[in-house]
Structure formats: structure tokens, C-alpha cells
Amino acid sequence: MLELKHISQEFGGLRALDEVNLIVNEGQIYGLIGPNGAGKTTLFNIITGIYQPTEGGVYFQGQKIDGNPPHQVARMGIGRTFQNIRLFAKLSVLDNVRVGSHAVTQAGLFGSILGLPVVRREEKQILHKSQTLLEMVGLQDKRWEYAENLSYGEQRRLEIARALALQPTLLLLDEPAAGMNATEKQELMSLIYYIQKEMKLTILLVEHDMNLVMSICERIAVLDYGRKIADGSPEQIKNDERVIQSYLGAPA
Amino acid sequence: MDAFLMQYIDPYYLRILVLIGINIILALGLNITTGVTGQLSMGHAGFMSLGAYTSAILSLQFAAPFWAALLCGALVAAFFGFLIGIPTLRLEGDYLAMVTIGFAEIVRVFFLNFEPGGKAVGLSGIPQNTTFGIVLLLVIIVIFFNARLLKSRLGRSMYAIRENEIAAEACGVNITRIKVLAFTIGAFLGGLGGALYAHYMFFIRPQDFAFMQSIELLNMVILGGMGSIPGTILGAIILTIAPELLRIVAEYRLLFYGALLVLLMIFRPNGLLGDVRIYDLRKRWMNKEVGA
Known part of the structure; x- marks a missing residue:
């Protein structure tokens, strides 16, 4: 492989x-x-x-x-995590994972600002998938916290969830x-x-x-x-x- | 709408309202580049200037319809935003700030020597097409699209670039494209604001878009809170009103203005609304209730 x-x-x-x-x-x-x-x-x-x-x-x-x-x-x-944690500190836990799905989604500029149905459907899927991943690493309850407010161990798990979001x-x-x-x-x-x-x-x-x-x-x-x-x-x-x-x- | 409002509001206040609206559009543009994507731009007045002159020349020389002048002004600025976005791929922070300052200065000096732009005298007699109604409508549209953008996949990747470029790339974000996009959108709104400004003031000169104007706009974004739409709007409102309120202290106006900025930065280093979220407010409120 x-x-x-x-x-x-x-x-x-x-x-x-x-x-x-x-x-x-x-x-x-x-x-x-x-x-x-x-x-x-x-x-x-x-x-x-x-x-x-x-x-x-x-x-x-x-x-x-x-x-x-x-x-x-x-x-x-190829997804990865970092030795010196590199989370998006001032983004919510959920948004960290949502950025992770960037590679496998398509929404463009005009679709996004016009709120086309395709884009909204995609957003729903991203949200659903991200929440499933957060559930898996046990961070679903903290999804609205800023990533920087998580404990060290939680941050490492969040990095894994974010890497998994790119399938x-x-x-x-x-x-x-x-x-x-x-x-x-x-x-x-x-x-x-x-x-x-x-x-x-x-x-x-x-x-x-x-x-x-x-x-x-x-x-x-x-x-x-x-x-x-x-x-x-x-x-x-x-x-x-x-x-x-x-x-x-x-x-x- | 303006005539109707005039019956109730003093023209002086209406003027401030229009300027607040224009500043909101300008600041929201800069917010995308600097506040959201984290690319320090200190030359936003350059884009404003391009929009103002392009639209004014179109109106004066070609009698173009107002909407066409606005759109062309914004598009010309956006094109230059795209060009200026390219060096940002190699530069960061202070270095990027130097490039953007340099760019705005080039634009200023260009118009200082540009015959159709009236050189140092500037352009006057621009039709006053910008009304409160139009500004209000455009502000609403800009805020609406801005909110949509920042909540979308592209908006999130812009925030991600600000937070950590290497991690953003590892998530599959093409940082080159997103940065150039952020500069282009920011410049588009800068040009739009500039065009509105030109058609409100009758009269524009190169020094209207000098370095201090860029700093003023940057202040609005920083004061309000980097990356926050409500924060940027609040920043634009406060910094447009402040000099007017400070007229009481006459010649000490700039001194108080500076002191205000210093104090705000001491007590709210992340800007007024930079890190305030409804979620945190609710949590704090609930904790208080439990405590009581």
C-alpha cells in the first residue's frame, strides 16, 4: 500500500x-x-x-x-496527526472536524453564498459525519468548546477525529x-x-x-x-x- | 426613502448613518482577508481608491448607470486584489503588511499623476447617487452573503488557515487558492465601498485614500474582533461615531481617539466581540443561575 x-x-x-x-x-x-x-x-x-x-x-x-x-x-x-498538536485553537471542536472533511467535499464560492440545495445537503452530511466521529472519540459533549480548551488527551483524540474526517x-x-x-x-x-x-x-x-x-x-x-x-x-x-x-x- | 427620512432625521445624522454603512462594507471586506484568513493587509484603502476612481470616471466620462459604475469599481478592485494575493503565498505577517502598504502607496501615487483622475486636485462633480436606501440595501446583502460564506466549507477553511496553515493543508485545504480568494473578495468589497463613497462625497482626492484610511479600517476589524461579523460591524459603528462624539473636546480629539483605542485593547485584547459566542454566553448565564 x-x-x-x-x-x-x-x-x-x-x-x-x-x-x-x-x-x-x-x-x-x-x-x-x-x-x-x-x-x-x-x-x-x-x-x-x-x-x-x-x-x-x-x-x-x-x-x-x-x-x-x-x-x-x-x-x-492520507490523513495525519501531529507530534506537536496542531489544532485550530480558536475554532470549535466540531468545526475542527468539519474542516477535516474539506478534502472530500466540493462546495464552491457561489454555491456557498447562494445557499444552493446541493451545498446544504453536503453541509448536512458533513455535520452528521463529524458528529459520528466525535461520538467515536468521545468528544460529542464538548463539540462547541474551543479546541484550545480541551485537555491534552482530548486534543490528541480530536486530531485523530479530524484526520479521519478526510476518509x-x-x-x-x-x-x-x-x-x-x-x-x-x-x-x-x-x-x-x-x-x-x-x-x-x-x-x-x-x-x-x-x-x-x-x-x-x-x-x-x-x-x-x-x-x-x-x-x-x-x-x-x-x-x-x-x-x-x-x-x-x-x-x- | 432619503427624502422621507429627512423629515425626521437631521441631515447630519443621516450622513453619519450613510458613512457607517459604507464603513461596514469596507470593514467586512478587510475582515475576510485579515480577520478570518489572518493575512495582515494594511492597504485596504488602495482597493477603496481603485473602486472610487473607476466608478467616478465611469460616471463622469461615460455617464454609466450607477449600478454599472459600482460593479465595475468593485471588479477592478477585485482584480487587483487577486494580483496582490499572489505574493501573499510566500509572505506572512510583517512582510505581507509591507507589500500591502506598498501597494496602496503605488495606487495613491498613480492617481496623484493620473490625468483623467484630475491629479492632485481630484475629481469633483460626481453624481451623488449613493443614498441611504441603497447603502442600507447593500449592507444587508453584504452581511447576508458574508455570513453564508463564513459558515460554509470555504469560510471554515479560511479560519483554518489563520489558525494553522500546516494543519489546514493536511486536511486537504489548498491554501494557495483560499488565500487568493480571500484577498479577491476583500478587495471586491473594498472597491464597492470606495465606489459608494465616491458617489456620496461628490468629490474625491488621492489623499482621501492614504495610509491612515487603511489603518482606520484595520482598527475597525481589530477593535470589533478579528473574524467576527457582528464584531466588525460594531467596530465600524464605534469608530465612525467616535470622532463625531469627540468633537466636544475639539483639538484634543485625536488624542482621545488614540486613548480610546489603547484602553479597548487593554481590556478586550481579542476585540469587543472577537471571542464572544452565544454558546459561551449561555453557558456562563446557566452557571450563574446554578450559583445563585
Whole structure:
């Protein structure tokens, strides 16, 4: 479904990614782990079109997608969340999700200001869909609050709802559990499971919480200093010599 | 309608009402560009000037019907809004403000040297076609379409750009198109307001549309509350009336005017109605009831 071929990224003289290959299959929950600064978020930014890779190509459903601007990539069905939460702070929770459906709706300028029936019907669908998504992430009661007034965990869930509103086939989650407490993490894990099953999504996630990664990911890749040092099942990763050395650390 | 109103209202008050109406149209235009989409434009008077001169020349030289002059004025301004929208794709904040100031200055200097525009003397004898009735009608139409736009898919994506461009793009918003669109609509309303102004004042000069006029309009949007339609309307009303009320303090007028702005910004940093929503009001009201 998603294939990265020999991706390298240079910032000035710094080589942030070096010949990274990655294959994510349809329906997988794929984990991407590694120490800080290993290039995980850079990889996300390459997939979503924010950066143009210095070398290599990104293929999504067999199509080369690198070089497309981010909004085009989103329209192809790749949704994402951000490591440093990027919500529309001064918009309501509901409007955040409604903006998320931008890619899959059509209303134009004249249709909107004239209030054509087509546009009104579309608005109704957007509202309905957004409320269903909010229900799913448990934020329906707070739909009129400003996004900035939500708690940290709620904001992360809202980001997921917003990403789902564009009806993605591939969802990229950048540290979805960061800043969450144990209960919230548990809820998040069941939410990720649920959306993956319910919406037949493929999920690629970056996470530092090993417990979460090891229990929900079918396959894991490890980055270190911009190089992929391992990939495989959680079991293989746990026992991989290089991964233990550079990231997991030896059990005490 | 105006003759009828004149029986009841002093012409001085009617004049203020007309100016309030024109300022509401101008400020709502700027609100779309700056308040909603977050693209700081400090050259709104430039669009106003283009609308005013285009319509005035059409009326004077070609005896064009009033509605055609208004529409052409607005369209010419919109075209320049579209052009000025393009550099905004690369610029943000202060840099964009510089470009828009520069643009408005170019327009001013152009008309200062433009023969058919009467150069520094300006144009006079423009037919006074702008009546209170017409302004009222246009204000209602503009508010109605504005409200529709801001509640629509495109309006939401404009707010999204103001809040976070990267996230907006990740939602599939083509920020290039939406920003240019916001500039074009803003300029259209700027041109419309300018054309109404020209046909109300008989007489226009390049310095009527100088930098201070842009700042005045920006003040209305900021004072009322960025991105809020009721806020912008309130801002336009207050800032049109304030200089009139302050006539009592005669030569200290500008001083009081400035102080008023400073005080409002201290006590309402988000503008008068910038973050007031019916939902919050109701919630606060209900909490109070529970407390009592």
C-alpha cells in the first residue's frame, strides 16, 4: 500500500534520512520507533508532501506521490496527526472536524453564498459525519468548546477525529500517546484498534511508549540516526541486538 | 426613502448613518482577508481608491448607470486584489503588511499623476447617487452573503488557515487558492465601498485614500474582533461615531481617539466581540443561575 524506496533527506549538510526503505501493507498497524532525532517525523513529513525527499521515491497504492503538495497528498487519502498538536485553537471542536472533511467535499464560492440545495445537503452530511466521529472519540459533549480548551488527551483524540474526517485509507499518527496517562493510553489503544477494524484503515504510527507499540503493532521498523536498523514483528524487534543497543536498552 | 427620512432625521445624522454603512462594507471586506484568513493587509484603502476612481470616471466620462459604475469599481478592485494575493503565498505577517502598504502607496501615487483622475486636485462633480436606501440595501446583502460564506466549507477553511496553515493543508485545504480568494473578495468589497463613497462625497482626492484610511479600517476589524461579523460591524459603528462624539473636546480629539483605542485593547485584547459566542454566553448565564 505504501512503499518508500531509498529515501534520503538532507538539510544543508545534515543527512537526516539515509536510504530508508519501508513497505506498509494494506490493513497493517505499522510502528515506527527510534531515539529522538532519528528521523521519524521527517519521514512523516516526506510521506505527506511537506518535504521533498533529496533522493528516492514515495509510492502510495502503486503511484508515485512525492513532489505533490500536502493538500494533494491529503486528497489521495492520507490523513495525519501531529507530534506537536496542531489544532485550530480558536475554532470549535466540531468545526475542527468539519474542516477535516474539506478534502472530500466540493462546495464552491457561489454555491456557498447562494445557499444552493446541493451545498446544504453536503453541509448536512458533513455535520452528521463529524458528529459520528466525535461520538467515536468521545468528544460529542464538548463539540462547541474551543479546541484550545480541551485537555491534552482530548486534543490528541480530536486530531485523530479530524484526520479521519478526510476518509483516509492510510492514517499516520505521530506520537498519539505523548502526554497521556495510563488510562488514556489504554483508551487510545482500543480506539486505534477500533478505527483500524471499523474503517479498514492502514495505520503507520510513531510512538515512544514501548508497551503500546509492542502490543498493537503487527510490524515495527526501527530508525537510528536516519538509518533503518531493523524491521520485523514485535518479537523480532524485542530481541534484536542492535535495537537493544541503540534504543531499547538491556533489561536491568 | 432619503427624502422621507429627512423629515425626521437631521441631515447630519443621516450622513453619519450613510458613512457607517459604507464603513461596514469596507470593514467586512478587510475582515475576510485579515480577520478570518489572518493575512495582515494594511492597504485596504488602495482597493477603496481603485473602486472610487473607476466608478467616478465611469460616471463622469461615460455617464454609466450607477449600478454599472459600482460593479465595475468593485471588479477592478477585485482584480487587483487577486494580483496582490499572489505574493501573499510566500509572505506572512510583517512582510505581507509591507507589500500591502506598498501597494496602496503605488495606487495613491498613480492617481496623484493620473490625468483623467484630475491629479492632485481630484475629481469633483460626481453624481451623488449613493443614498441611504441603497447603502442600507447593500449592507444587508453584504452581511447576508458574508455570513453564508463564513459558515460554509470555504469560510471554515479560511479560519483554518489563520489558525494553522500546516494543519489546514493536511486536511486537504489548498491554501494557495483560499488565500487568493480571500484577498479577491476583500478587495471586491473594498472597491464597492470606495465606489459608494465616491458617489456620496461628490468629490474625491488621492489623499482621501492614504495610509491612515487603511489603518482606520484595520482598527475597525481589530477593535470589533478579528473574524467576527457582528464584531466588525460594531467596530465600524464605534469608530465612525467616535470622532463625531469627540468633537466636544475639539483639538484634543485625536488624542482621545488614540486613548480610546489603547484602553479597548487593554481590556478586550481579542476585540469587543472577537471571542464572544452565544454558546459561551449561555453557558456562563446557566452557571450563574446554578450559583445563585
